[in-house]
Amino acid sequence: MNPRQNGEENGADGTAPLVIVKVENGFKVYSPADPRKSCLVTGSSEDPACTCTEFQQNALTCRHIEAVRTTFGGNGAQEEDRYAVEERLAIQHENGGAQERASSNQAAAPTQMLVKRSVSPDGRIDSLSVEFSTPVDESAGTAVVNHAARLLGIQAAIVKGFLNGSRNGGGTPAQSNQRNQENGAVLAEMVSIGGMDGKWGRRLFITLQAGSQSLRLYGNKTQLAEAIQNAGFPRMAERIEEGVALRVPCRVITKPSPDGKYLNIERVMPMQPPAGNGGWGR
Secondary structure (H helix, E strand, C coil): CCCCCCCCHHHHHCCCCCCEEEEEEEEECCCCCCCEEEEEEEEECCCCCCCCCHHHHHHHCCCCHHHHHHHHCCCHHHHHHHHHHHHHHHHHHHHHHHHHHHHHHHCCCCCCCCCCCCEECCCCEEEEEEEECCCCCCCHHHHHHHHHHEEEEEEEHHHHHHHHHHHHCCCCCCCCCCCCCCCCCEEEEEEEEEEECCEEEECCCCCEECCCCCCCECCCCCHHHHHHHHHHCCCHCCCCCCCEEEEEEEEEEECCCCCCCEEEEEEECCCCCCCHHHCCCC
16 A cells, blocks of 8 residues: 655654555554554544554554554545545555565475476386476465466477377387288287267277377277286276376287278287297187
């Protein structure tokens, strides 16, 4: 708040001006530097009282009482107008103070980014985790929302670059079009779990990439979990939900549909046959 600075106004004695707001049972008085710490001035101008420590010790007057006397010495319509002006200024100051505190907190504790990448020697696992940590002032809602939106945009750009790199050789080996001569299996990758509306409701499927071909394996949660387990990743089969990214390498045996329009997946197998198995076996 910015009280008038003439010789008869609050703060003319050289001290910092106080914010004074008319409330139901008196006057709320506080310093602009700390709006949360306020005092309540009650009573009349002849017999005032204040909740501050200064008045409790003095038992006569205090800075808060004198500020109320100086600022609201009159009465009637003029006094009511002053109350309205003081309240509007106080609200503006509190809103501005919240934004300043939010900016101050962010400056004191800058945003931190934590990037984790997990890669296995055989190339089966190549995952990325991007986390942001930033201070939040609950009273500055709009500023927090805008800041979060910017961080999510940065996070999306990082993840997109990682996924593009994986497709271009940073993840699954590129020889996914090579065939196993023994049973016709091809190298593939389970990309993600998707869903679509069908005649009987929502249908789930696993999207697979086999060379230049994009395939879909439809089924219920149990069937999709079994396919992921057959690829050699039982822990990933515990979460079957639409939108889950997999990035799981595997081998698949495919067969054209009866009308020849589609390529169906008949069987899902691990990247390598179990030791001592002697082959894949049908």
